[in-house]
Amino acid sequence: MNAPEQLPAAASPVHWARGTASRVPYRVYTDEELYRRELDRFFYTGHWCYAGLEAEIPNPGDFKRTAIGEREVILVRAADGSVQVVENRCAHRGVVFCQEKHGNAKDFTCPYHQWNYDLKGNLTGLPFRRGVKVRDEAGKVQVNGGMPADFKLEENGLTKLKVAVKGGVIFASFDHDVEDLDSYLGAVRPWFERAFNGRKLTLLGYSRQRIPGNWKLMQENIKDPYHPGLLHTWFVTFGLWRNDQRAQMITDAHGRHAAMVGWKNAGGKGEVTQGVTSFKEGMTLQDERVLDVVPEAWWAHPQGEPGAPPSACMQTIFPNLIIQHNVNSISTRQIIPVGPHAFDFIWTHFGFADDTAEMTQRRLRQANLFGPSGYVSADDGEVIELSQDGFRQSADNATVCELDGTGQGGAPHNVTETLIRSMYGYYRKVMEI
Amino acid sequence: MSTLPASSISLDTRAAVEELYARYVKCLDDGAFDQWPGFFTKDCVYKLQARENYDRGLPLALMMFESHAMLVDRVFGITTTLYHQPYYQRHIVSGLMVNRNPDGSLHAEANYAVFRTKRNALTDVFNVGRYLDEIVEVEGTLKFRQKLCIYDSELVPNSLIYPI
Ligand SMILES: [Fe+2]
Numbered sequence: 001m002n003a004p005e006q007l008p009a010a011a012s013p014v015h016w017a018r019g020t021a022s023r024v025p026y027r028v029y030t031d032e033e034l035y036r037r038e039l040d041r042f043f044y045t046g047h048w049c050y051a052g053l054e055a056e057i058p059n060p061g062d063f064k065r066t067a068i069g070e071r072e073v074i075l076v077r078a079a080d081g082s083v084q085v086v087e088n089r090c091a092h093r094g095v096v097f098c099q100e101k102h103g104n105a106k107d108f109t110c111p112y113h114q115w116n117y118d119l120k121g122n123l124t125g126l127p128f129r130r131g132v133k134v135r136d137e138a139g140k141v142q143v144n145g146g147m148p149a150d151f152k153l154e155e156n157g158l159t160k161l162k163v164a165v166k167g168g169v170i171f172a173s174f175d176h177d178v179e180d181l182d183s184y185l186g187a188v189r190p191w192f193e194r195a196f197n198g199r200k201l202t203l204l205g206y207s208r209q210r211i212p213g214n215w216k217l218m219q220e221n222i223k224d225p226y227h228p229g230l231l232h233t234w235f236v237t238f239g240l241w242r243n244d245q246r247a248q249m250i251t252d253a254h255g256r257h258a259a260m261v262g263w264k265n266a267g268g269k270g271e272v273t274q275g276v277t278s279f280k281e282g283m284t285l286q287d288e289r290v291l292d293v294v295p296e297a298w299w300a301h302p303q304g305e306p307g308a309p310p311s312a313c314m315q316t317i318f319p320n321l322i323i324q325h326n327v328n329s330i331s332t333r334q335i336i337p338v339g340p341h342a343f344d345f346i347w348t349h350f351g352f353a354d355d356t357a358e359m360t361q362r363r364l365r366q367a368n369l370f371g372p373s374g375y376v377s378a379d380d381g382e383v384i385e386l387s388q389d390g391f392r393q394s395a396d397n398a399t400v401c402e403l404d405g406t407g408q409g410g411a412p413h414n415v416t417e418t419l420i421r422s423m424y425g426y427y428r429k430v431m432e433i
Numbered sequence: 434m435s436t437l438p439a440s441s442i443s444l445d446t447r448a449a450v451e452e453l454y455a456r457y458v459k460c461l462d463d464g465a466f467d468q469w470p471g472f473f474t475k476d477c478v479y480k481l482q483a484r485e486n487y488d489r490g491l492p493l494a495l496m497m498f499e500s501h502a503m504l505v506d507r508v509f510g511i512t513t514t515l516y517h518q519p520y521y522q523r524h525i526v527s528g529l530m531v532n533r534n535p536d537g538s539l540h541a542e543a544n545y546a547v548f549r550t551k552r553n554a555l556t557d558v559f560n561v562g563r564y565l566d567e568i569v570e571v572e573g574t575l576k577f578r579q580k581l582c583i584y585d586s587e588l589v590p591n592s593l594i595y596p597i
Contacts, residue, residue: 101485205486205493209589234514283509286502344588349493364492365499373481373495378592379516385591386518 014433016398021424022406022417023398026391029214034431035340041430042319043069043337048164048171048184050321050334051075051085053348055168055201061104061119066346067336068172068320073161074098075170076105078119085172086121087159108158121158167196169332186252190302191259191313195325197298200353204364207347209372213384214391215319215335215343216427221380222316223258223419225249226403231383234375237283238291240264240327241376248310249411255422256318262414264293264311264327290365293327318423328359329366341388345381347371442533450531450541450568453575458524458545461596466512469596470504474571474578477501481582481597484562495593507596517594521550522559524597538578539568545582547597549590560584560597 014034017023028034043049049068052075056064063076065088072088088098090110097110107124108117115126131146161172164181169192171181178184185192211218221227228235229243236242241262248261285291299309315323322333330351336344347370351363370377401424404416408425411418453472460468473479482494498504511517529543542565549559562584569578582597 203491205489205491206483207493207495207589208483208587209591211591231516232514233516234510237514286505287500289499290503290506360492364494364497367493368497371495372589372591373593375510375515378594381591382517 016428016433018406020406021408021421021428022401024401024424025398026395028427028433029216029388029391030340030395032340034433035337037431038319039069039337043174044071045175046178046430047175047319048173048178048181048317049319050317050332051161051163051170051172053168053201053203053332053350054083054165054170055203055350056102056348057083059104061106062102063098063105063119064102065098065100066334068161068174069337071174072096072098073172074108075172076119082120083163083165083170084120085161085163085170086117087161087174089159090115091123091156091158092126117158121160123153123157125153167193167198168201169196185317186254186257187250188252188257188259188315188317191250191261191315192317192323194298194300194302194313195315195323195330199298201350202353202355202360204349204351204360204367207349207371209345209381210338210342211345211381211384212342213381213388214340215337216423217384217387218322218333218335218343218345218380219316219318219423220420221384222260222314222322223423224417225260225262225414225419226417227383228376229414231379232376234369238285240291243414245414246307247412247414249413249416249419251408251410251419251422255408255419255426258316258419258422260312260314260419261310262312262314263308290368291327292362292365294359294362296328299325316419316423318426324370326369327366328362329370330363331367331370341392345372442531442539446533446539447529447531449575450539451529453568454526454529454541454543457577458526462522462524464521464595466508466595469508470501472577473501473504473580474569474576475501477504477577478579478581479504479577479596480580481584481593483587484583484585485587487581487583495589496596504596511594515594517592518551520552520595522595523548523550523556526564534567539575541566541568545597557590559590560586560593562586562597 014025014027051066052064057075057077060077060079063074065074073085074088075085078084088096090097092115093112095110095112116124118124128145129147131143133141133143136142161174162176162178164171166181182189225247228241246263250259301309312326320335324331324333331347331349334346338344349367351360369375372378401417401420404418408418408422457472479498480494481496486493525546526543531539531541534540544563547560548556550556562582565581565583566577567579568575
């Protein structure tokens with residue numbers, strides 16, 4: 001280098017206009033240092049992260065490879081039937097030894113030096129631990145190499161995560177002091193239990209996409225009941241969402257998790273659809289089977305509120321899980337951050353073991369609404385990408401999150417950004433910014 | 434080179450299938466989506482499905498349509514309601530294999546690669562996979578009775594809007 005370069009100034013404190021969480025500084029979505037702190041404080045300590053479904057690993061030895069934050073993990077069912085989650089990283093030289101996405105194994109062996117682990121992540125043995133016996137010129141036996149005498153197998157296993165299984169859903173935490181899962185879920189727990197009441201789940205398949213935006217934008221998207229009636233004109237056109245429909249916005253005491261509960265409406269024209277571009281009155285599907293919605297018994301309101309049961313409940317379990325119930329389509333959506341500017345979004349669609357073949361087909365058909373090509377989901381990824389583009393463009397600005405005021409907490413309607421503010425209220429506390 | 438199997442179809446038939454594929458991908462690459470359903474029979478099946486689901490027998494697909502009418506609905510969705518950044522597609526199809534089924538219909542397979550070019554952007558490899566198709570003749574024209582697009586690509590680069 002010829003001319004000495006000016007070093008960038010040390011990161012300045014993050015400025016939150018109005019002193020609340022209603023204006024989110026763009027830096028929160030783009031700054032590498034803040035991102036590292038998020039991984040440490042949300043993904044690696046103090047929180048439960050979604051890892052998968054029991055239905056994905058039904059038999060002893062079944063495993064699935066996934067990631068929590070940027071750390072790869074393997075969830076595996078041990079010989080005793082218990083669910084284990086271990087880090088996919090050999091204790092010896094750091095090798096990410098498991099390269100299959102799923103499978104069945106008796107144990108795990110690192111390819112580099114054949115360190116061997118059992119399904120619970122315990123190191124069972126390694127080659128040449130006691131050295132190699134050779135004879136010297138005089139014919140005397142001597143031992144070359146070997147591990148030190150005080151090397152202990154039990155101190156050199158894989159990183160084991162704390163595991164909680166609830167209603168067939170597997171959560172894991174690198175932090176063994178994390179609070180118990182039920183209290184972690186807080187006020188959204190009844191909604192979680194509504195979807196996962198212990199019935200056996202059946203796996204329908206996966207969709208995977210990489211969205212070029214900050215991971216928090218997906219949490220925000222599912223804490224934002226303002227956008228579906230505007231962005232998702234397919235919803236509006238065919239009557240699954242209107243911003244004046246009955247709705248309940250719920251968050252936990254920390255403001256980190258949320259449930260957006262909705263009752264589908266009859267569709268058609270009204271005050272709230274008049275301003276929606278491309279809304280077409282009287283449009284019908286050529287093949288209406290995509291919207292052949294059949295109410296299910298488990299939809300009942302967990303607090304027994306009168307009237308029809310809610311037809312949708314979108315839950316955000318901070319930091320990495322979204323639980324989708326929208327009419328007859330149900331899925332988990334997992335967030336895997338990939339740097340501050342992108343995340344992988346993994347959809348696992350499922351049904352219940354007692355579904356009829358007809359219901360399974362209905363769920364698969366309605367899956368056309370969701371995922372990377374979905375009528376009411378592909379556009380979420382698109383606008384998230386465009387938000388991130390704007391954040392990169394002008395680092396000193398902040399978003400405006402003030403629909404329905406600047407407060408936090410729940411709301412009895414859709415015309416609000418309160419759940420996003422609640423999340424950033426919590427975010428600021430944990431991040432100490 | 435191995436000898437041709439006994440069930441081998443005539444060169445005329447093969448040429449007709451090649452022509453069908455050429456017209457099909459031109460329709461998509463031209464963005465002439467209104468014409469896309471016309472390549473299918475009324476009771477067609479169209480699926481765009483991840484290879485991992487297909488290989489494991491998991492039924493979920495990215496797009497799963499069970500009739501010509503559902504294809505028409507998809508065209509309405511992508512041209513009218515589904516917000517997306519516009520892009521060009523370019524399909525490259527190769528390695529076509531055609532066989533005749535016992536019922537007289539044709540089974541065809543081919544590799545495909547789709548490149549995506551967004552406005553003002555570099556071209557990227559968008560979706561790569563294999564067509565597994567059943568083709569029948571309807572009033573003198575070859576049409577897809579079933580089209581499975583089984584893609585290798587492990588991650589969709591954000592969203593996939595247009596048919597493959
Ligand atoms: Fe959305």
